[in-house]
Amino acid sequence: MSKLKIFNFISLFVIMYLVINMLLMKDVIQDGHPTLRKRAKEVELPLSNEDFNTLKSMMELVVNSQNDELAEKYMLRPSVGLAAPQINISKKMFCIVAPDEKTGQLFQFAVVNPKIISYSEEKTYLSGGEGCLSVDEEITGLVKRAKRIKAKVNIVDLETKEITEGIIKLSGFPGIVFQHEYDHLLGILFVDKMEETINDISALEFGEIEKDS
Ligand SMILES: [Zn+2]
Numbered sequence: 378m379s380k381l382k383i384f385n386f387i388s389l390f391v392i393m394y395l396v397i398n399m400l401l402m403k404d405v406i407q408d409g410h411p412t413l414r415k416r417a418k419e420v421e422l423p424l425s426n427e428d429f430n431t432l433k434s435m436m437e438l439v440v441n442s443q444n445d446e447l448a449e450k451y452m453l454r455p456s457v458g459l460a461a462p463q464i465n466i467s468k469k470m471f472c473i474v475a476p477d478e479k480t481g482q483l484f485q486f487a488v489v490n491p492k493i494i495s496y497s498e499e500k501t502y503l504s505g506g507e508g509c510l511s512v513d514e515e516i517t518g519l520v521k522r523a524k525r526i527k528a529k530v531n532i533v534d535l536e537t538k539e540i541t542e543g544i545i546k547l548s549g550f551p552g553i554v555f556q557h558e559y560d561h562l563l564g565i566l567f568v569d570k571m572e573e574t575i576n577d578i579s580a581l582e583f584g585e586i587e588k589d590s
Contacts, residue, residue, distance in 0.1 A: 439472055488531060493559055499523070503553060
């Protein structure tokens with residue numbers, strides 16, 4: 378075989394490997410699946426290669442889903458977050474790619490073993506409702522969330538596998554997404570909490586970016 382042929386052969390395998398390992402919508406389990414109702418288990422640290430690679434693929438799915446071209450190519454529903462139980466892995470880890478509604482600053486991170494340690498009394502909700510990749514696309518619902526939260530997290534660097542332990546404060550949209558993903562680790566879906574109308578608190582208005590998570 379010529380060098381070029383060998384090279385093509387190898388690239389074909391690399392591409393096949395990448396496609397096979399890429400998470401797609403078919404990998405996201407749907408409401409009714411028992412894993413979505415379990416309390417997820419703590420992730421063992423230091424992080425195993427398997428968990429690290431899972432987190433990387435989860436992040437890739439969310440990032441790709443926000444790219445119109447890739448979303449169309451791989452038929453991905455736009456999303457702003459994904460928790461491991463949604464791909465049938467009952468472990469405490471999730472990733473988020475969500476902009477701040479006021480500044481546009483992007484909050485993109487992967488965490489393991491997060492713990493929300495405080496919730497503001499002040500509540501808010503997404504005016505257009507929440508959605509979820511594990512719930513039928515047609516269903517959205519209004520869910521009361523804390524306006525601000527404080528959480529203890531282990532943030533995973535998806536390049537180096539390095540873990541940074543710390544406390545983060547989130548408010549507004551990224552805070553809502555965090556609470557939505559955190560619920561997945563407790564076996565809770567937004568449909569369990571949704572209300573028909575919410576009158577007593579002010580909504581978070583958020584043009585186009587109300588995506589599923
Ligand atoms: Zn969800």
